[in-house]
Amino acid sequence: MAQDLKTRAERQLALNETAAGDAVDELIAARMELDRRVADPSAITPEQWATGVGARQHGELARAAVAAELAVQAGVRQKLAQVNSPADTATYQALLRASLIALARLRVLLRQGREREQIAAARVRVLNALVDTATARVGASRAGVVQATADQAAVTAARDALTEPPLKTLVADATAARSGATFTAARDRLSEVLPDALRERAHQRYAESAKLADDALEHHGVALAGEDRLGAEVSPASAAVAAERDFRVALAELSGYAAAAAAELAATTSMLQAVAAFPDLSPEQAKALDPADRADAVAAATAEQTLADAVAEVAILQQAVDDARLSARLDDPDSDPETNADVIAAQEALNDAAVQDALTTARAGYDQDARDALDAWEVEVPPELWDALTRFEAAAATLDRLASAPARDALTTGLDTAQDRWADALDEADVQLRRLVVARFEAAARGARAHALAELSADRTAQYARGDGPAGRTADQL
Numbered sequence: 001m002a003q004d005l006k007t008r009a010e011r012q013l014a015l016n017e018t019a020a021g022d023a024v025d026e027l028i029a030a031r032m033e034l035d036r037r038v039a040d041p042s043a044i045t046p047e048q049w050a051t052g053v054g055a056r057q058h059g060e061l062a063r064a065a066v067a068a069e070l071a072v073q074a075g076v077r078q079k080l081a082q083v084n085s086p087a088d089t090a091t092y093q094a095l096l097r098a099s100l101i102a103l104a105r106l107r108v109l110l111r112q113g114r115e116r117e118q119i120a121a122a123r124v125r126v127l128n129a130l131v132d133t134a135t136a137r138v139g140a141s142r143a144g145v146v147q148a149t150a151d152q153a154a155v156t157a158a159r160d161a162l163t164e165p166p167l168k169t170l171v172a173d174a175t176a177a178r179s180g181a182t183f184t185a186a187r188d189r190l191s192e193v194l195p196d197a198l199r200e201r202a203h204q205r206y207a208e209s210a211k212l213a214d215d216a217l218e219h220h221g222v223a224l225a226g227e228d229r230l231g232a233e234v235s236p237a238s239a240a241v242a243a244e245r246d247f248r249v250a251l252a253e254l255s256g257y258a259a260a261a262a263a264e265l266a267a268t269t270s271m272l273q274a275v276a277a278f279p280d281l282s283p284e285q286a287k288a289l290d291p292a293d294r295a296d297a298v299a300a301a302t303a304e305q306t307l308a309d310a311v312a313e314v315a316i317l318q319q320a321v322d323d324a325r326l327s328a329r330l331d332d333p334d335s336d337p338e339t340n341a342d343v344i345a346a347q348e349a350l351n352d353a354a355v356q357d358a359l360t361t362a363r364a365g366y367d368q369d370a371r372d373a374l375d376a377w378e379v380e381v382p383p384e385l386w387d388a389l390t391r392f393e394a395a396a397a398t399l400d401r402l403a404s405a406p407a408r409d410a411l412t413t414g415l416d417t418a419q420d421r422w423a424d425a426l427d428e429a430d431v432q433l434r435r436l437v438v439a440r441f442e443a444a445a446r447g448a449r450a451h452a453l454a455e456l457s458a459d460r461t462a463q464y465a466r467g468d469g470p471a472g473r474t475a476d477q478l
Contacts, residue, residue, distance in 0.1 A: 002419035005155070009148035012430045013141040019434050020134035026441070027127040034120035046109050055116035062110035069103040104468035111459050115452045122448030130437055137433060144426075154251060155419065159412060161258035170261055174402035177268065183399070186275035186392050193281055194385060195291040197301040198378065202386075204305055206393040208312070215315070222323050226330045232425075240429045243422040250418040254411045265402055268395040275392045278385065288380040297377035300370035307362035314359055317350040 036054035038044065041061055044052040049061055076099060080092045161167055177183060190199055224242075231238030281289070291298050321343065328340035337343050349355070401407055453460070463469070 002416035003423040004152060005148040005423060006152040008423045009145040013145055016137045016141045020138045023131045023134040027131050030120055030123040030127050034124055049109060050112060055113060055120045058113035059117050062106060062113045065106045066110055069099055069106055073099045108463050108469040111456055115456055118452035119448045123445055126444035130441055134437060158254045158258045166262040171403055171405050171408055174265055174399050178399040178403050182269060182272045186272040189276050189278050190389060190392055193278060195289055197291060197298045201301040201305060202389055208308060219319055223326060226326060237429050240425040243425040247418040247422040250415040254415050257411055261402060264398050268398050271391045271395040275388045278388050294377050296373040300374035303366040303370050307366045310359040310362040313355060321346040321350055
C-alpha cells in the first residue's frame with residue numbers, strides 16, 4: 001500500500017512547526033543577548049558583564065567605566081603635576097599604574113561588548129528573516145495537510161470503488177461480453193456485408209491509428225523523464241513538481257476508470273447491437289464490393305499492410321535513435337551526439353539493409369496502380385458501413401481494455417508508485433528547506449562573528465600585543 005498522504009503531510013507539519021519553534025527560540029535568545037538589562041549593574045563586576053547583561057548594556061557600562069577611569073587618570077596626572085617633593089610622587093605613580101592596568105582591562109571588556117553587540121544585532125536580523133521563512137513553511141504545511149487530506153480521500157474513494165459493484169465484477173463482465181452473443185452477432189454481420197480484405201485492413205488501420213497516439217505519448221514520456229531527472233538534480237522542488245504531475249495523472253486515470261468504466265461497458269452493448277442490426281446492402285452495392293471482381297484491390301490491401309508493417313518497424317528504430325541522441329545530449333550537452341556509441345548503434349540498426357530494403361520493396365509493391373485499385377474498391381463502401389465498422393472496432397477495443405485484469409491492476413499499482421514517489425519528493429523538499437534554514441543561520445552567525453572580529457581587528461591586535469588585561473583577552477576567554 002502506498003504512503004498515506006495525509007499522515008505524511010501531518011508528520012512534515014509537525015517537523016516544520018518544530019523548526020519554526022526552534023527559530024523563534026533562537027531569535028528570542030539573540031534578542032536577549034542584545035537587549036537584556038539589569039536595573040542595578042553595580043551589583044555585578046565588570047568580568048560578569050559578558051554573561052550578566054545584554055550586549056548593548058555591556059557596551060554602555062564598559063564605555064562609562066573607560067570614561068571614569070580616564071577621569072581618574074586625569075586627576076592623578078594633575079596631582080602629579082602639583083607635587084613639590086619627589087618623594088611624594090611614589091603614591092601618585094602607583095595610582096597611575098593601577099589605573100592604566102584597570103583601563104587596559106576595561107578596554108578589552110569594551111571591545112568584547114562591541115563584538116557582542118555587532119554579532120547579536122546581525123543574528124537578530126538574520127533570525128527575523130528565518131523566522132518569517134519558517135513560519136511561512138508552517139503555513140504552507142498546514143495548507144498541505146488540507147490538500148493531502150483531500151487527495152488521500154480521492155485515492156481511497158477510487159480504490160474502494162473497485163471493490164464494490166459494478167466495478168467489482170467488471171473485468172469478468174467485459175470478458176463475457178467480448179465473447180458473448182451480441183459481440184459475435186456484430187462481428188458476423190460485418191463479415192456478411194464487408195469483404196474480408198477490406199474489413200481486415202480497416203481493423204489494422206484502426207489499430208495503427210491508436211498505436212500512433214500511444215507511441216507519441218511514449219516518445220514524449222522519454223523526454224519528460226529526462227527533464228524530470230535533470231530537474232531533480234537541480235532542485236528537490238522540481239522533483240516534487242514532476243512527481244505531483246505524475247500522481248495527478250495516475251489519480252485521474254484511476255478515478256476516471258472508476259467513474260466511467262461501467263458506463264463504457266454498457267455503451268458497448270448498444271454499439272454492438274446497432275452493428276448487428278446493420279441492414280442488407282442493395283444488390284448493386286453488394287456487386288460493387290464483390291472481391292471476386294477486385295483481385296487487384298485485394299492484392300493492394302495486402303501490399304498496403306506490408307508497407308504499414310515496414311513503416312512501423314522504421315518508426316520504432318527511428319524513435320530509438322531519437323532517444324539515444326537525447327540521452328547523449330543530456331549526459332553531455334556540449335558533445336556531438338553522432339559520436340556517441342549508443343547513437344551510432346541505434347543509427348546502424350535503422351540503416352540496416354534488411355530494414356531499408358524491406359521498406360523500399362514494400363513501397364514498390366504498393367505503387368500508384370495498387371493505391372488506385374484499393375481506393376476504387378473502398379469508395380464503394382457506404383459511409384454508414386464504415387461508421388458501423390468503426391463503432392465495432394471502438395467497442396472491441398473498449399472491451400479488450402475493460403476485460404484486461406493487468407490493465408486494471410496497472411491503474412492501481414501506477415497510482416501507488418506515483419503516490420510514493422510524490423510523498424518521497426515532498427519529504428525530501430521539506431528536509432532540504434529545513435537544511436537550508438540551518439545552513440543560512442549558521443553561515444550568517446559565523447559571518448556576523450567574522451565581520452565583528454574584522455571590524456575590531458585593530459583594537460584587538462593592539463590589545464593582544466600590549467597584553468592588555470590578561471594577555472589581551474577577557475578572563476573568561478583564558
